[in-house]
Amino acid sequence: MKTTATDGYLDAARDCILDLGWRRTTLTEVARRAGVSRMTIYRSWSDMSTLLGDLMTREWAGVVTAIDPESSITDQIVDSVRSLRGNELFQRIVELDPELLLPYLLNRRGRSRDLILELIEGAIREGQSVGTIRAGNPVVMARSLVLAAHGFVLSGHTMVDDDVSEEDLADEARLLITKVLAP
Missing domain, CATH: 1.10.357 (Tetracycline Repressor; domain 2)
Incomplete structure (x- = not known):
């Protein structure tokens, strides 16, 4: 299976939620763990709810x-x-x-x-x-x-x-x- 940049971001979000829970996870923390800028994450997801929807779907x-x-x-x-x-x-x-x-x-x-x-x-x-x-x-x-x-x-x-x-x-x-x- 081919891994995309989006998969890496979703992997980082998954790790954050496992470590911190959803309420304490921020897009900034996801970006930090993914090794990208906040704007890179914000281009794909405007908020944590949208990112969570994509993560749960995957x-x-x-x-x-x-x-x-x-x-x-x-x-x-x-x-x-x-x-x-x-x-x-x-x-x-x-x-x-x-x-x-x-x-x-x-x-x-x-x-x-x-x-x-x-x-x-x-x-x-x-x-x-x-x-x-x-x-x-x-x-x-x-x-x-x-x-x-x-x-x-x-x-x-x-x-x-x-x-x-x-x-x-x-x-x-x-x-x-x-x-x-x-x-």
Whole structure:
């Protein structure tokens, strides 16, 4: 994969957020860590919110597209949930700045979620064409699966205790997805 200057700037922003959290990260600090002038960063991003949007899009899209495309749609979704929950940037945002996720949960989808929906819709259409997935509107089905996955990504850890393990929840997610898609 070809690395661009923008990737270097986003890498610097990621490092800052991991070290300092989003609230304490500034475009000036990102520029310093990237080894460029503030104006270089300001030419691409007018504020930290815009930069964070690009960083989260790159990060979440990278997590999801790294999943084995040859695995079943069920495994792809469960593996994506696991990968997102284990992602250090995601963990740091949830730990220090969870309010950053609220716009994407309450007001808009965002680019990475659109990519995820596109991938799931495509897999559903493909499964429908060969009869392994039930008939239905693939757009509605994909959106419903993403909404269900949100709970596993964002709140799954609150359901783990001495009685229920993460693997138990992953198994239940597999069952849920399988039954939703069964022909």
